[in-house]
Amino acid sequence: MNEILNITMNEMANASFDCSCGKHHTLDIKQIKMGKGVLPELPDMLKKFQGKKVYMLSDNHTFQAAGERTLKIMQDAGFDVKSVMIDSGDDILIPDEKAVGRMFMELEPETAVIVSVGSGTLNDMAKYMSARTKIPYIIVCTAPSMDGYAADGAPLILQGKKISFVATLPYGILGDTDIMKEAPMHMIHAGFGDVIGKLTALADWQLAKELKGEYMCDTCVTLVQRALEKVTSHAKEIAQRDEEAILYLIEALTLTGVAMGLIGVSRPASGAEHMLSHFWEMDFIARNKFPELHGIKVGIATPIIAEIFDMMKDEIPESAMKLAPSKEYVQKLLADVGAPACPGDVGVEKELFYNSILGGYKVRNRYSVLQLAVEKGKIEEIAKELTKELY
Ligand SMILES: [Zn+2]
Ligand SMILES: [Zn+2]
Incomplete structure (x- = not known):
């Protein structure tokens, strides 16, 4: 009945089941790949878009952390990639009119899929564009910094105010711990x-x-609690950038998003x-x-x-x-x-x-x-x- 409790994170994509809470839950994320060294599996996630145009979004920090490699992996696999790197200098990227405007102006017709390389801000920007254009997006996570990867809201800055726009869930999430453990x-x-x-x-x-x-929903509570357990029992290892502990962290962040996605509330x-x-x-x-x-x-x-x-x-x-x-x-x-x-x-x-x-x-x-x-x-x-x- 609640088989979602018995499967791994990567198997949760497309989950659909009758829950003990009385509701039928479905998760509208098509692919999840998390683990050590999974970045080269990106072309496999993109299979459906073979031969079509890819729009890759990053900033100068995330381009360096993973974007450059991501771009090469896609190009080597024969994808036609347009790469847009927004330079925010030493500052962090702010998702305001300027950055979001640039992102939209660079979007070419016939783009089939968006690949965003980053964490909070780049994920929010890409999911917003995805919601408005109906072009699916994949997030290549560069840092285990927040739980918005699998969430359906996109907070952006409009006229100096933070506004949470309704956005879509990602088509796919890729989290390579080799990259994320090097995050600041x-x-x-x-x-x-x-x-x-x-x-x-x-x-x-x-x-x-x-x-x-x-x-x-008790199933969702259990999902989150189990993930929490793994994180709280490995706090010190997380501080040491231990590979497995970082995976627990990104799993917990993603799973919370999955739980939100399943029941439609945060x-x-x-x-x-x-x-x-x-x-x-x-x-x-x-x-x-x-x-x-x-x-x-x-x-x-x-x-x-x-x-x-x-x-x-x-x-x-x-x-x-x-x-x-x-x-x-x-x-x-x-x-x-x-x-x-x-x-x-x-x-x-x-x-x-x-x-x-x-x-x-x-x-x-x-x-x-x-x-x-x-x-x-x-x-x-x-x-x-x-x-x-x-x-
Ligand atoms: Zn939060
Ligand atoms: Zn439930």
């Missing part, structure tokens, strides 16, 4: 942070199920820790400050939400409390991997922090422990206490 450590920390955020996200989901009768991936992260990010963008990588902020927010669960424990059903991690446990994980653990580390100032605890629940209409604290009239007291503790 800050990006690996970000991926780790995004994964441990699932600890509180799952607790929030359970809370919403218990208190608001929200739909929950509950398995995001709870109150993401709301805090978004609150900080919106403030940074509004003030033209570098917003910091998504997963770094999520990682920092996770022990804070864990502590709020603890502060609210008298009001929280046991089943949700059981899923909520302790603050100390999450802090230890962040320390083991060497990731930033305090909001102050990434430039979140005292006032912004305080306001984010008070207003974080407004970021999106989703029930979480923050909303519960608001309902019970405790949010101000919590905000004061946490701010005193952290600043």
Whole structure:
């Protein structure tokens, strides 16, 4: 019935099954290839497009990390590839009008498939173009930095504001650990942070199920928990760029996306820790400050939400409390991997922090422990206490 729990990541492409939650789930990703040295298998993934035009997108960083090799592999296999490399210099690429406009202007008629080489931003840009043009895209992952590879939203910057556009899932995902383990450590920390955020996200989901009768799929919870387990038990190896541990990390990030793809909601991936992260990010963008990588902020927010669960424990059903991690446990994980653990580390100032605890629940209409604290009239007291503790 839930055979998805018994297959490997690479076998999950095209999954379609009747789930014990009562729904029929399908995953609209045609191919998944993850593992050591899988890049040369790209032409095989592209078989359907043989003889047709390929549009390869990268930036100067990802071109160097994997783009150059990817291009050669495709050309050697006889593909007609147009390669567009967006140069962002030493800065990270910002997916704004300029970058997205360039991407569209370079698109040639008759393009059959887009191959994007990169992580967060290049994936978001390609999936947006794919959604608008109906041209399928494949992502060649260069860093295990976030869980958006298999997600169906594309956050882009329009007129200085971050907007999440509805986008398509990739046709294929290729993750070669030989490439990803060489990613900048800050990006690996970000991926780790995004994964441990699932600890509180799952607790929030359970809370919403218990208190608001929200739909929950146990199969998806199990999928994410198993992947989480492998990551949390290998934190130190991840910091050492151990091949297998990096594979666990990218698997966990992809699997969360798969879980979202299966049920069509982002509950398995995001709870109150993401709301805090978004609150900080919106403030940074509004003030033209570098917003910091998504997963770094999520990682920092996770022990804070864990502590709020603890502060609210008298009001929280046991089943949700059981899923909520302790603050100390999450802090230890962040320390083991060497990731930033305090909001102050990434430039979140005292006032912004305080306001984010008070207003974080407004970021999106989703029930979480923050909303519960608001309902019970405790949010101000919590905000004061946490701010005193952290600043
Ligand atoms: Zn995330
Ligand atoms: Zn289900």
